Amino acid sequence: MQKKFYGIVDIGSNTMRLVIYLQEKAGHLREVENVKAVARLRNHLNTENQLTEQGLDILINTLQSFREVIRTYSLTDLVCVATATIRQAKNQSDIINKVKERTGLPIRVLSEKEEAFYGYLAVVNATSIDEGITVDIGGGSTEVTYFKNRQLMEAHSFPFGALTLRSFFKDIIPEEKEIFELRHFLMEQFSSLPWLAQKQVPLIGIGGSARNLAQIDQALKKYPLAGLHQYKMQVADIQSVMAYLVSLNYEKLLKVEGLSSDRADIILPAITVFSSLYETVQAESFVLSRKGLRDGVFYEQLSKEFGTYLFPDVLEDSIQELINDYDLHPKQILHVQSLTRKLFHQLQDQTAVDWQDADWVLLKRASYVFNLGKYIDSESSSQHTFYLLANRTIDGLLHKERLELALVASFKNKTVFKQYVQPYKDWFSKQAQKKLRSLGALLKFAYCLDATRRQIIDDFTIEKTEIGIDITLYCSQDWMPEKYQAEKQKKHLEKSLKIPIQLHFKKAVE
Known part of the structure; x- marks a missing residue:
C-alpha cells in the first residue's frame, strides 16, 4: 500500500509547529515529524492590535523554514491553521495575503468555536473518557469544553492565555499576593460559565503547558512508566508542582526536569489556570491528552472518509x-x-x-x-x-x-x-x-x-x-x-x- 503523508502547520500565539502524519493500515494517523519554533507572535501585537512588521517577518521566516521540511515529503494534504493572535489581529487580511504571496501557504484562521471543537474532538477520539471538561491554554486564548456521552455539550474561548496572564506577575517567580489576584480573576471568569460548576468529572488538559505540568510531576515522582498521554494527576499533585516551582529562583526554574526552557516564564500562570479550573469543576482528576487541536483538525478530515467524526471504539x-x-x-x-x-x-x-x-x-x-x-x-x-x-x-x-x-x-x-x-x-x-x-x-x-x-x-x-x-x-x-x-x-x-x-x-x- 502506498504511504500517505499529511501535514499541518499550527500558528499559535506562543509556538508554531509543523507536524507530519503517516496514515496507518487501519486508517489512523501516526506522527512522524514534529518541528517546533518559539515565535511568540502574541508579543508582536501592537497597541492597535495589529501584528507588527517584525512579527510578520518572524511568521514568514518560520513558515519558509517549515516549507524546506515539507519538500522532503510527498503530502496527500497540507493544512495551515492559525489561532488567537492571527484571529485577533486587526490586519488579519494583510497577514494572510502576504503569507500566501511569500510562502504559498493559505492560512485558515480558526474561529473560537472551531478551536474549542478541535480540542474536544481530539480528546474523545484518543481516550475512553465519556464525560469530561477539556482545557487548552495557549499563548493568547484558553478554550474549555464540556462533553457528555462523547457528544459536545458546551464550548467557550476565553480571550486570555499564558502569555497575557503573565502580566499579573511583576517577575517570573510571583509573590503569593500576585498568585491570589490571578486566581481571583480566573475564578470570576470561570464562574461566568454555569456549566463548569461542580461537574465532578475528569479535567482533561491539552497543549504544551499541560504537557509540561505532567512531565514535571513525573520527574518529581521518578515515575517508572514511559509516556504522557492519559497520565492522571490529582489536585494535590498540581498544588505540589506549583509550590515546588514557586520555591525556586529563575536560574533553577530553567533547569527543572520536564519543563521546556521556552515555557519557564509562562508555566506558573498556566498551572494557576489548571488549579483554578480544577476547583471550579470540582474535578475527579486531571488527565493529560497528548492529542490536541492539530489532531482534531485531521480527525475531522478523516470523518469525510469514514462518515463520522467519532471513532466508535477508541480502545x-x-x-x-x-x-x-x-x-x-x-x-x-x-x-x-x-x-x-x-x-x-x-x-x-x-x-x-x-x-x-x-x-x-x-x-x-x-x-x-x-x-x-x-x-x-x-x-x-x-x-x-x-x-x-x-x-x-x-x-x-x-x-x-x-x-x-x-x-x-x-x-x-x-x-x-x-x-x-x-x-x-x-x-x-x-x-x-x-x-x-x-x-x-x-x-x-x-x-x-x-x-x-x-x-x-x-x-x-x-x-x-x-x-x-x-x-x-x-x-x-x-x-x-x-x-x-x-x-x-x-x-x-x-x-x-x-x-x-x-x-x-x-x-x-x-
Missing part, C-alpha cells in the same frame, strides 16, 4: 493497531479468546478464585496482544511484550490500566511476574497482584491449547473432583504438541488456583 482501534503492527494472527486470537472465556467462567463457578466481570474485560483485552513481543525475539518474548505494552501509548487506557494489560499479556511465570511488578508494587495490593498473576496464568494456558495455531480443540468440559479439577479436551486432529505444552504450563494455573488439574485429551465425536 478497540488501538488494539487493532497493535495486531497490525506486530503481525498477530486474528484467527488464533478469536479461537483462544473463545477458549479463555469458557475457562474463565467455568473456573469462576467451580473454584474459589475471586474473579469478577471486570477481570474478564482485562483478560479479553490481553488475549488480543498476548506474547506480541515474539515479533522482536521469540526467546525473550515475555520481556519484550511487557516493555512494549507498558511503555507504548494505547489510546483508551490510563497508565495503570496499560500496566495491568502488560502484566497479564506478558505472563511467563511467578518469578518473572514479580520482577516486572517490582517497580510498581505500591500501585497494587498483594491481592490485586495475585489476581493479575492468576489471569496471566490462565491466558498462557489457553494459548498452549492452540500451540500450533491449528485450532484443533473444538470444545472442553470441566469437572470438579475430590482432589481437584479434570479438564477434558475434545480435539479434531492430533493433539500431541498441544498436550505437551498444556501439561508443561498448567502448573502456573494450579499454583494460582491452589488446586491440582488433570488434563484429558480425546478425539471429538464427528
Whole structure:
C-alpha cells in the first residue's frame, strides 16, 4: 500500500509547529515529524492590535523554514491553521495575503468555536473518557469544553492565555499576593460559565503547558512508566508542582526536569489556570491528552472518509493497531479468546478464585496482544511484550490500566511476574497482584491449547473432583504438541488456583 503523508502547520500565539502524519493500515494517523519554533507572535501585537512588521517577518521566516521540511515529503494534504493572535489581529487580511504571496501557504484562521471543537474532538477520539471538561491554554486564548456521552455539550474561548496572564506577575517567580489576584480573576471568569460548576468529572488538559505540568510531576515522582498521554494527576499533585516551582529562583526554574526552557516564564500562570479550573469543576482528576487541536483538525478530515467524526471504539482501534503492527494472527486470537472465556467462567463457578466481570474485560483485552513481543525475539518474548505494552501509548487506557494489560499479556511465570511488578508494587495490593498473576496464568494456558495455531480443540468440559479439577479436551486432529505444552504450563494455573488439574485429551465425536 502506498504511504500517505499529511501535514499541518499550527500558528499559535506562543509556538508554531509543523507536524507530519503517516496514515496507518487501519486508517489512523501516526506522527512522524514534529518541528517546533518559539515565535511568540502574541508579543508582536501592537497597541492597535495589529501584528507588527517584525512579527510578520518572524511568521514568514518560520513558515519558509517549515516549507524546506515539507519538500522532503510527498503530502496527500497540507493544512495551515492559525489561532488567537492571527484571529485577533486587526490586519488579519494583510497577514494572510502576504503569507500566501511569500510562502504559498493559505492560512485558515480558526474561529473560537472551531478551536474549542478541535480540542474536544481530539480528546474523545484518543481516550475512553465519556464525560469530561477539556482545557487548552495557549499563548493568547484558553478554550474549555464540556462533553457528555462523547457528544459536545458546551464550548467557550476565553480571550486570555499564558502569555497575557503573565502580566499579573511583576517577575517570573510571583509573590503569593500576585498568585491570589490571578486566581481571583480566573475564578470570576470561570464562574461566568454555569456549566463548569461542580461537574465532578475528569479535567482533561491539552497543549504544551499541560504537557509540561505532567512531565514535571513525573520527574518529581521518578515515575517508572514511559509516556504522557492519559497520565492522571490529582489536585494535590498540581498544588505540589506549583509550590515546588514557586520555591525556586529563575536560574533553577530553567533547569527543572520536564519543563521546556521556552515555557519557564509562562508555566506558573498556566498551572494557576489548571488549579483554578480544577476547583471550579470540582474535578475527579486531571488527565493529560497528548492529542490536541492539530489532531482534531485531521480527525475531522478523516470523518469525510469514514462518515463520522467519532471513532466508535477508541480502545478497540488501538488494539487493532497493535495486531497490525506486530503481525498477530486474528484467527488464533478469536479461537483462544473463545477458549479463555469458557475457562474463565467455568473456573469462576467451580473454584474459589475471586474473579469478577471486570477481570474478564482485562483478560479479553490481553488475549488480543498476548506474547506480541515474539515479533522482536521469540526467546525473550515475555520481556519484550511487557516493555512494549507498558511503555507504548494505547489510546483508551490510563497508565495503570496499560500496566495491568502488560502484566497479564506478558505472563511467563511467578518469578518473572514479580520482577516486572517490582517497580510498581505500591500501585497494587498483594491481592490485586495475585489476581493479575492468576489471569496471566490462565491466558498462557489457553494459548498452549492452540500451540500450533491449528485450532484443533473444538470444545472442553470441566469437572470438579475430590482432589481437584479434570479438564477434558475434545480435539479434531492430533493433539500431541498441544498436550505437551498444556501439561508443561498448567502448573502456573494450579499454583494460582491452589488446586491440582488433570488434563484429558480425546478425539471429538464427528
